[in-house]
Amino acid sequence: MHRLQRMSSTATGLKTVDYEIFGIVQGVFFRKYTVDQAQKLGLVGWVKNTTEGTVTGQVQGSADKIDSMMDWLKSSGSPKCRIDQAHFSNVKNVSNLEFNDFTIRH
Structure with a gap:
């Protein structure tokens, strides 16, 4: 079982x-x-934040965790938010991560 989990x-x-x-x-x-x-x-x-009133960004990591994050972004967010739509683009496999952590940009 452990070997199977590692492989997946x-x-x-x-x-x-x-x-x-x-x-x-x-x-x-x-x-x-x-x-x-x-x-x-x-x-x-x-x-x-964008000047259009949306929130934008980029996320990188293991494919299964990315899928979890995408689900969270389109359905959860912060307690007081209201999510009307979530657009995802430029989805691709990468060999290396471009960032060291997850940050807020201004």
């Missing part, structure tokens, strides 16, 4: 995805909760 986790590889979240996502600690969630999952990347 290494088979997932590394992935990167860009995201933009629409709704009430500014002024509700969305970025802070995004950093916390990414760190819990062991992911790297960044998040920032």
Whole structure:
């Protein structure tokens, strides 16, 4: 069983995805909760507010953890947010991570 689990986790590889979240996502600690969630999952990347009132960013890490983060971004977010839409783009496999941690950009 342990060997099978190890094989499945290494088979997932590394992935990167860009995201933009629409709704009430500014002024509700969305970025802070995004950093916390990414760190819990062991992911790297960044998040920032846009001038259009959305939140955008990039997340990188193991494919299964990326899938969990994408689910969280489109359905959970921060307690006081309202997510209307989540757009994901530039989803691709990568051989190396470009970031060392997950940060808020300004």
